[in-house]
Amino acid sequence: MESEKRREFICIVCPKCCVLEMVGDEIRGARCERGEQFARQEAVMPLRVVTTTLRCETPQGARMLPVKSATPVPLPRVLDMVKRIKELRLSEIPPLGSRIKLDCPGGALELIVAGE
């Protein structure tokens, strides 16, 4: 008899931390739509939003600016992306919510300024 593949995930969509069980195409334990989507995505390729800081060297002094990726990126790429973002230097502090595009190993990355 062929048994269906069973996988378990902890949902990271919200602080409820639902335990999701995926048997074949069916998902159990999700308390919302987003949790179900999370499990489906996680089974294929985990995606994460990158959050880090980049250095702004302004005439007033150096400051770290919080940024996040505009879209979730494949988990295996996260470390390289952060490395690339670290190399970046801005000479002014862009306003909250503005977008920064940069080339990354494995494709372009768009960042959103996530602090002021």
Add this chain to the structure above:
Amino acid sequence: MAAAVGASGAGVREILLLERHPRLGGILNQCIHLGFGLKYFKEELTGPEYAARYRKILRERNVAVKLSSFVHRVSPRKEVAYVCPHGEFTVYAPSIILATGCRERTREMLTVPGTRPAGIFTAGLAQEMINLHGVMPGKSAVIVGSGDIGLIMARRMTLEGAKVHAVIEVMDHLSGLLRNKVQCLDDFGIPLHLEHQLLEIIGRDRVEAIRYRNNGTGKEKVLACDTVLFSVGLIPERDLLLEGGIDPGNGFYLAGNADYVHDLVDNVTREAEKLGKALAVGSSRLDHGKRKRVI
């Protein structure tokens, strides 16, 4: 901020918000990761984004804000003394809310044997160093305690190029949120050792290693590292009341993590808004010429 917004919305006319830092938002400003605002703003935000959004709400209210103003004394007669770049001042307010947050439990509070070399930090201090000042606390770290800040910092240190060997936790369960174990430890292959106890910090000038024990098997191990981060609990900061010999109540109130440790900032905001509102209702029955709320 939320207590001031709540009070202002309920009709308190004179509100003074005193903040020791040059900007409002407190610890949110250094929490650059996502996970804030799902409940309050219905959107997942970083800490600085959450703080910025709430500052905007505050700006639309009639609240006097004094930055770089450090409150150093609160008296039972409701005088609040603070220092700021313009000098030292004292204000009177019938209602005083302390929204002073928490302090982190330190290595000293745990009585961990060993030497006292450089390289020992609380997780929140390491977070401030990296995220606000762009300074790395070390290259090869062990995290003691599995609180949320410790888990977040395990990931943060890894992203910044450090090697995080393990998170060791003396209890038999995780103390932070499960989602933080998944996205901070599992994502980067950082092991979590439950029922493991830190026995000794080794090192002369700089941390060189730690000695720890698996309390399940009794087996001891020495692990080389140059940094130890402690994430072993938060303690509500109420020293201003303690030093003034004041009990909460009778016009003295605690908001947010100064009251008790919250998991979510969204709850802090809601509760503090409610507190501010409640004070407005209470104080409108009083006939004070001057009504000020100091936070």
